[in-house]
Amino acid sequence: MDVAALLTCYERMAVIRRTEKAAHDLFLQGLVKGTTHLAAGQEAIAVGASAALRPDDYVFATYRGHHHALARGATPEECLAELMSRATGLCKAKGGSMHLTKAATGMLGSYAIVGSHLPMAVGAAWSARLRGTEQLAVAFFGDGATNIGAFHESLNLAAVWKLPVLFVCENNQYMEYTPIADVTAVARPAADRAPAHGIPGEVVDGNDVEAVEEAVARLARRARAGDGPAVLEAETYRHFGHSRSDPAAYRPAEEVERWLKHDPLDLARGRLAELGVQAEAVAEADERARAVVERAVEAAKAGPPPDPREALTDVWADGGAAWRT
Amino acid sequence: MADVITYREAVAEGIAREMRRDTSVVCLGEDIAAAEGVFKTTVGLRAEFGAERVWDTPISEQAIVGAAMGAAMTGMRPVAEIMFSDFLACCWDYLANEIPKVRYMTGGQVTVPLVVRTANGGGLGFGAQHSQATENWALTVPGLKIAAPATPADVIGMMAAAIRSDDPVVFFEHKALLATKGPPPPPDHVVELGRAAVVREGADITLVALAATVPLALKAADMLSGEGIEAEVVDLRCLVPLDAATVLDSLRRTSRLLTVEENPYQGGWGATVVSIVADEGFGLLDAPVRRVAGECVPLPFADALEEQVIPTVDKVVTAVRGLAAY
Ligand SMILES: Cc1ncc(C[n+]2csc(CCOP(=O)(O)OP(=O)(O)O)c2C)c(N)n1
Numbered sequence: 115m116d117v118a119a120l121l122t123c124y125e126r127m128a129v130i131r132r133t134e135k136a137a138h139d140l141f142l143q144g145l146v147k148g149t150t151h152l153a154a155g156q157e158a159i160a161v162g163a164s165a166a167l168r169p170d171d172y173v174f175a176t177y178r179g180h181h182h183a184l185a186r187g188a189t190p191e192e193c194l195a196e197l198m199s200r201a202t203g204l205c206k207a208k209g210g211s212m213h214l215t216k217a218a219t220g221m222l223g224s225y226a227i228v229g230s231h232l233p234m235a236v237g238a239a240w241s242a243r244l245r246g247t248e249q250l251a252v253a254f255f256g257d258g259a260t261n262i263g264a265f266h267e268s269l270n271l272a273a274v275w276k277l278p279v280l281f282v283c284e285n286n287q288y289m290e291y292t293p294i295a296d297v298t299a300v301a302r303p304a305a306d307r308a309p310a311h312g313i314p315g316e317v318v319d320g321n322d323v324e325a326v327e328e329a330v331a332r333l334a335r336r337a338r339a340g341d342g343p344a345v346l347e348a349e350t351y352r353h354f355g356h357s358r359s360d361p362a363a364y365r366p367a368e369e370v371e372r373w374l375k376h377d378p379l380d381l382a383r384g385r386l387a388e389l390g391v392q393a394e395a396v397a398e399a400d401e402r403a404r405a406v407v408e409r410a411v412e413a414a415k416a417g418p419p420p421d422p423r424e425a426l427t428d429v430w431a432d433g434g435a436a437w438r439t
Numbered sequence: 440m441a442d443v444i445t446y447r448e449a450v451a452e453g454i455a456r457e458m459r460r461d462t463s464v465v466c467l468g469e470d471i472a473a474a475e476g477v478f479k480t481t482v483g484l485r486a487e488f489g490a491e492r493v494w495d496t497p498i499s500e501q502a503i504v505g506a507a508m509g510a511a512m513t514g515m516r517p518v519a520e521i522m523f524s525d526f527l528a529c530c531w532d533y534l535a536n537e538i539p540k541v542r543y544m545t546g547g548q549v550t551v552p553l554v555v556r557t558a559n560g561g562g563l564g565f566g567a568q569h570s571q572a573t574e575n576w577a578l579t580v581p582g583l584k585i586a587a588p589a590t591p592a593d594v595i596g597m598m599a600a601a602i603r604s605d606d607p608v609v610f611f612e613h614k615a616l617l618a619t620k621g622p623p624p625p626p627d628h629v630v631e632l633g634r635a636a637v638v639r640e641g642a643d644i645t646l647v648a649l650a651a652t653v654p655l656a657l658k659a660a661d662m663l664s665g666e667g668i669e670a671e672v673v674d675l676r677c678l679v680p681l682d683a684a685t686v687l688d689s690l691r692r693t694s695r696l697l698t699v700e701e702n703p704y705q706g707g708w709g710a711t712v713v714s715i716v717a718d719e720g721f722g723l724l725d726a727p728v729r730r731v732a733g734e735c736v737p738l739p740f741a742d743a744l745e746e747q748v749i750p751t752v753d754k755v756v757t758a759v760r761g762l763a764a765y
Contacts, residue, residue: 172509172513174509204546205544205545205546205548206546206547207546208543208544208545208546209544209545210544213544213545215541215544215545215546215548215549216548217512217545217548217549218548222509222512222513222549223541223545223549225537227532227536230505230532230533230536230537231505231537232505233501233503233504233505233506233508233509233533234505234506234508234509234537235509236502236505236506236509237505237506237507237508237509237510237511237512237513237517238509238510238512238513239509240506240509240510240515241509241510241513241514241515242513244465244491244492244510244515245513245514245515249513251509263501264501264502264532267497267499267501267502267505268502268505268506270497270499270502271496271497271499271502271506274497275494427547428542428543428546428547429542429543429581429582430542430582430605430606431542431550431552431604431605431606433547435581436680437581437679437680437681438633438679438680438681438682438683438715439633439634439680439681439682439683439684
């Protein structure tokens with residue numbers, strides 16, 4: 115990755131980190147209902163992968179998908195407005211934190227049933243091939259999803275059809291509260307299983323945005339060339355608990371400390387310094403990210419509530435919800 | 440084309456007609472391509488459209504329906520087959536949580552124009568895991584359209600409407616009807632979803648039926664006619680959208696109502712029909728409403744036992760006699 119690209123990635127990660135922090139604060143202020151699954155700590159995966167993708171590629175994510183929506187073109191304002199139940203939200207306040215979707219930029223959704231979106235990505239890749247495009251489909255999912263049947267069904271189907279799809283596991287070491295290692299017989303829950311389906315399984319440092327970009331770009335080239343799917347397991351760590359109700363007390367202090375020292379933003383900052391980028395340039399990027407998110411919070415807060423009549427729209431293609439004639 | 444066509448041939452013909460007019464229509468499912476379907480409902484498709492558009496899948500119900508969803512979201516019109524409707528339980532997440540909700544929860548951003556076809560229902564002695572009538576499962580899910588044709592012509596016309604629909608449709612093909620015959624419909628035959636058909640006129644009682652209970656209700660009506668009771672038979676054809684207007688209209692003529700359904704009484708579609716009538720058509724009734732439905736037991740194997748628990752002509756005739764005498 116060249117210096118300019120790395121700096122851009124850094125700024126994107128900073129925007130995501132600050133948006134996550136804003137979501138957290140707004141929740142504490144009672145302005146965000148329900149729950150949130152923050153991805154702070156996992157930004158490098160979304161940003162690195164997006165840097166390697168084409169604008170028309172398809173992305174499918176999980177309920178922990180703020181970072182993917184933001185990396186794939188949703189604005190902090192749209193996302194925060196969605197979390198705050200505003201009519202201006204990304205999904206008109208019908209989705210919420212767990213379902214951020216921006217179809218126009220290929221962010222085809224965030225799904226809250228663990229593993230459910232993996233076959234969808236396979237289908238999108240199939241569709242791309244049938245339509246003769248060179249689009250790629252990427253499914254991002256957690257380590258916990260690798261023990262779901264749909265994971266294995268998807269890997270096999272994608273492999274046997276040699277489809278242009280990448281399965282990117284964000285291995286943050288935990289399912290909800292249970293370490294993945296306690297419930298999985300192999301050490302690398304995603305990568306170790308890939309060979310059983312006849313496809314490559316690679317492991318990458320998920321906190322290193324350059325490494326993620328490089329791996330995704332390489333596997334994407336392969337997939338677009340017709341060589342089929344691949345699994346990329348990106349090792350990472352979430353800074354917060356699983357969701358808003360989880361203080362994450364189950365994590366050993368020294369483990370948390372070790373991972374926090376391996377923060378994706380710090381890593382990128384270190385690398386930028388290594389490459390000779392002045393501290394001011396990084397500070398300016400930080401400042402831009404701060405300003406963007408601050409404006410987004412204010413704008414989202416100012417958004418109107420949804421029209422209650424909207425509860426009965428968008429079920430069918432005609433816009434309505436009528437179940438009888 | 441021959442002057443009669445079987446229901447099973449109509450399935451393949453209905454799909455083929457749509458595949459000819461729209462290259463975005465593709466099929467996937469177990470044994471549908473080279474083997475042409477375990478019920479021979481996809482005969483000729485692979486030969487005409489090639490293996491790229493008619494894909495044999497592994498036994499992966501979640502991947503079949505999930506991939507159909509992803510393809511539908513990105514420009515295709517997939518027709519996915521789930522071999523027996525009992526197996527919908529294996530991919531129920533997609534039918535209950537993913538496909539019908541994605542438009543809504545994305546604020547209208549995503550369209551899922553797909554059809555999930557499946558062989559439904561009992562009467563063939565296939566036992567408890569291959570005989571259920573499961574359209575009531577789908578009926579509980581907002582966001583799915585439900586089609587269940589009773590004749591070959593309707594299979595073709597409703598298949599056209601289902602495939603052209605921008606909404607997801609679960610298409611129930613009744614196993615007991617596969618060998619039945621009827622006239623083939625003309626080219627471009629489309630039966631709009633949500634239009635019931637009055638398939639027999641009569642002034643004394645309305646029988647509301649669906650799929651395999653339609654011929655059953657017709658047979659009962661013929662027997663009753665000999666006793667001087669003229670039944671009107673309404674083939675609902677679709678459960679969502681539900682054509683309540685045609686049912687209420689028929690009741691204006693008959694003032695008596697019996698629903699005939701194969702799924703269990705609890706949660707069956709007959710309950711919905713009856714509740715609409717109680718709500719909006721109470722004044723039209725001259726007698727209580729009755730429902731002939733499946734028993735709430737797993738489907739037994741032996742014919743003599745299966746007959747005990749699914750609707751039969753005798754059960755319908757008995758129920759009608761009771762209502763007519765009220
Ligand atoms: C099918 C299903 N089972 C259980 C849950 C409840 N649940 C929500 S998140 C989660 C943990 C998932 O862990 P992982 O896949 O590692 O993702 P992460 O949250 O770490 O990103 C569970 C069990 C669910 N949403 N879906």
